[in-house]
Amino acid sequence: MTREETPQTPPPTMPYPPPYGYFPQEDEISLIDLWNVLVKKKRTIFGLTAIATIGAVIFALIQPPVYKAETTFLPPTESDIQALNVQGVQGVQGVQGVQGVQGVSVDSVYTMFKRNLSSRAPRKSVFEKMGLLDIFTPERDENSNVIAIFDGFNKSLSVSSPKPKKGEDSSPTISLSMEGADPDLIAEIVNNVGSEAQQAT
Structure with missing residues (x-):
């Protein structure tokens, strides 16, 4: 008997992967x-x-134009604070409740002024004296949140200490600014807040 030989099929071969960075022509x-x-x-x-x-x-x-009012305050001079440096008042007999203010420096007065300029008291005073509640919210009713309205006004005032540019006077300055649609109104507000802060210092 003869054995029939069956042809053997070679194993399938896998094509080599394309090299890295190869892109087909159509891409x-x-x-x-x-x-x-x-x-x-x-x-x-x-x-x-x-x-x-x-x-x-x-x-x-x-869009309505937005204006910015800004005022800059310089440090006081020695002559400006001379009245505060009262010499020899302490220890005066017969005057009760009077204490001399000795050793007041320009830096201490300027620091106090900046603190007053950023505080709520001068701004609250200006807010009430100028009747800004009626100006900012003319259509308010009894349910309007007056505290929130003032807080919005308070946040609109910005106090900064800009660094002097090269070639300019190196004296420290304090700036108070406010933005709004009425340039005359915001200028008056900025000036009044500055005056209130000066009186409180």
Whole structure:
């Protein structure tokens, strides 16, 4: 008997993986093709750009302008605080409740003024004297939160100590600023708050 030999099928071979960084030809983007697409869509691109620009201009025009009022305070001079440096008042017989203020320096007075400028008391005084509650909320009712309205006003006032620029006087300064839609009103508020802080110092 003869044994029939069956042909053996060779094992399947796996193709070698493409080298790293290889991209098929169809995935490559030609700059020329990209340019042609942009040229075809140029009207759409220019149109969208023009619409966005016009919209931004219209939005800027319809918005109410915002003004900023700012005042800067310089440190007091020695002559300004001379009246505070009362010599020989302590120990005066026959005067009760009078204490001399000795050793008051420019720095201590300026620090106290900055603290008063940032405190609520001068701002609350200006808020009430100028009737700002009626100005800021003319349509308020009995349910309006007056404390919240004042807190908003208080936060709108900003105190800063800007650093002098190169070539300018190196004396420390304190700035009080406020932003708003009425330039005359915010300028008056800033000046009045500064005056109240000076009186409290």
